[in-house]
Amino acid sequence: MTQATDYIASIQATVEGRDPNQPEFQEAVGNFLHTITPVFEAHPEYIKANILGRLTEPERAVQFQVAWQDDQGHMQVNRGFRVQFNSAIGPYKGGLRFHPSVTLSIVKFLGFEQIFKNSLTGLPIGGGKGGADFDPKGKSDAEIMRFCQSFMIELQRHIGLDLDVPAGDIGVGGREIGYLYGMYKRLRGAERGILTGKGLSYGGSLVRPEATGYGLIYYTEAMLKENGQTLAGKTVVVSGAGNVATYAIQKAQEYGAKVITASDSNGYVVDETGIDVATLREIKEVKRGRMRDYAAAVPTATYYEGSVWDADLKYDVALPCATQNEIDAAQAKRLAAAGVIAVAEGANMPSTPEAIAEYAAAGLFYGPAKAANAGGVAVSALEMSQDSRRMSDSFAVVDGQLKAIMENLFAESVAAAKEYGVAGDYMAGANIAGFTKVASAMLAQGW
Numbered sequence: 001m002t003q004a005t006d007y008i009a010s011i012q013a014t015v016e017g018r019d020p021n022q023p024e025f026q027e028a029v030g031n032f033l034h035t036i037t038p039v040f041e042a043h044p045e046y047i048k049a050n051i052l053g054r055l056t057e058p059e060r061a062v063q064f065q066v067a068w069q070d071d072q073g074h075m076q077v078n079r080g081f082r083v084q085f086n087s088a089i090g091p092y093k094g095g096l097r098f099h100p101s102v103t104l105s106i107v108k109f110l111g112f113e114q115i116f117k118n119s120l121t122g123l124p125i126g127g128g129k130g131g132a133d134f135d136p137k138g139k140s141d142a143e144i145m146r147f148c149q150s151f152m153i154e155l156q157r158h159i160g161l162d163l164d165v166p167a168g169d170i171g172v173g174g175r176e177i178g179y180l181y182g183m184y185k186r187l188r189g190a191e192r193g194i195l196t197g198k199g200l201s202y203g204g205s206l207v208r209p210e211a212t213g214y215g216l217i218y219y220t221e222a223m224l225k226e227n228g229q230t231l232a233g234k235t236v237v238v239s240g241a242g243n244v245a246t247y248a249i250q251k252a253q254e255y256g257a258k259v260i261t262a263s264d265s266n267g268y269v270v271d272e273t274g275i276d277v278a279t280l281r282e283i284k285e286v287k288r289g290r291m292r293d294y295a296a297a298v299p300t301a302t303y304y305e306g307s308v309w310d311a312d313l314k315y316d317v318a319l320p321c322a323t324q325n326e327i328d329a330a331q332a333k334r335l336a337a338a339g340v341i342a343v344a345e346g347a348n349m350p351s352t353p354e355a356i357a358e359y360a361a362a363g364l365f366y367g368p369a370k371a372a373n374a375g376g377v378a379v380s381a382l383e384m385s386q387d388s389r390r391m392s393d394s395f396a397v398v399d400g401q402l403k404a405i406m407e408n409l410f411a412e413s414v415a416a417a418k419e420y421g422v423a424g425d426y427m428a429g430a431n432i433a434g435f436t437k438v439a440s441a442m443l444a445q446g447w
């Protein structure tokens with residue numbers, strides 16, 4: 001045992017001992033810690049400054065009541081959260097998730113990942129995340145609005161242009177951001193930069209809806225190119241049918257790949273002729289329907305119940321774009337056996353630690369979420385910049401910046417992995433590149 005491995009083990013033990021009931025947060029910290037030892041071997045000053053002790057405890061975590069009235073006139077109560085994890089390189093930045101599974105553990109895992117993701121983009125933003133255990137499914141627009149208004153009445157106390165700028169995530173899209181912003185404006189005035197993911201007519205950025213999905217494909221293409229491959233001609237399996245999945249499918253098809261699946265939490269569709277993005281958007285975004293409705297509308301598609309990662313399919317590239325821990329070890333083995341050469345994560349932490357070990361054992365190219373899905377927050381930061389300048393950049397300008405950011409962060413991950421003796425490990429590279437910027441900023445600012 002070296003001083004570095006001792007130190008990292010002690011951090012892991014502290015996190016496990018302090019929050020034994022936060023499995024997702026422990027998983028995210030564990031995934032990170034086991035790749036970071038070489039940095040601590042090279043920088044003992046980070047041990048003295050206890051950088052990891054400070055990084056694994058949020059700077060601030062707020063939990064609050066969200067009471068709202070349903071369409072029948074009954075008062076409902078949900079639990080809201082905002083975790084402000086680390087502000088060393090800029091104001092806290094990260095999405096809001098509305099889903100019944102949201103707990104402090106989920107918000108902390110997402111906020112922890114966000115620190116390094118935001119650092120990797122090269123933009124001046126710290127890490128945070130928030131949300132509520134509210135289920136938007138089956139709610140009327142009026143119920144969604146009343147929930148968002150009540151959520152913002154409390155959240156507005158904790159956010160600010162140079163303090164904390166939330167965005168969307170699962171269950172929080174353009175509609176929810178609109179209602180949240182409308183209530184913020186009534187309470188505090190028209191500060192456009194207070195939320196990102198806004199509509200274009202009130203301060204949003206072109207390319208923000210597409211950014212995470214497009215960015216995932218720019219990253220995937222860079223990873224394949226590094227290994228003498230390209231997306232053109234590849235068969236791709238995508239999970240999810242939300243914001244990230246939809247635009248990943250669209251961009252992958254533009255790059256000449258054939259995407260044969262999309263899914264929701266009930267089941268998935270397979271269409272060997274390629275998913276029709278226009279129909280998918282109509283069903284998900286306009287009708288707020290389910291994947292079984294897609295299969296009913298598209299004659300070449302077949303609907304199956306269950307997880308797409310259990311499907312018996314032949315394909316080359318896997319893009320999980322739904323949720324955390326959607327691929328376990330057995331499913332990772334199955335996809336490697338199906339001929340997959342690359343996995344790139346659109347969702348946050350979609351692969352369990354055991355699944356990641358299977359990718360490594362099978363020699364797959366693996367693009368971890370904090371790098372591969374950083375496009376969303378990158379364009380959010382560009383939206384903040386446009387709001388400050390009171391200017392709107394064109395689609396081509398923002399898309400060009402997004403592509404450059406994704407290619408650059410992939411290149412930085414490759415370089416960091418090489419520098420610290422783990423060449424070809426894109427997960428370690430992303431963790432190291434994201435971490436070293438934050439650690440040096442923390443050291444420079446004292447404590």
Ligand code: NDP
Nearest residue numbers: 169170171212240241242243244264265322323347348376
């Ligand atoms: P959406 O709410 O738009 O879509 C989520 C999709 O994933 C839906 O198809 C949903 O199906 C499915 N899903 C959600 N929970 C589960 C579950 N427990 N099991 C199976 N499927 C599930 O969310 P986004 O597309 O925005 O987010 C998807 C992932 O990408 C998340 O991990 C998010 O954190 C991550 N991400 C999002 C960013 C963004 O800019 N939006 C940025 C970076 C990462 P159903 O309708 O049945 O719930």
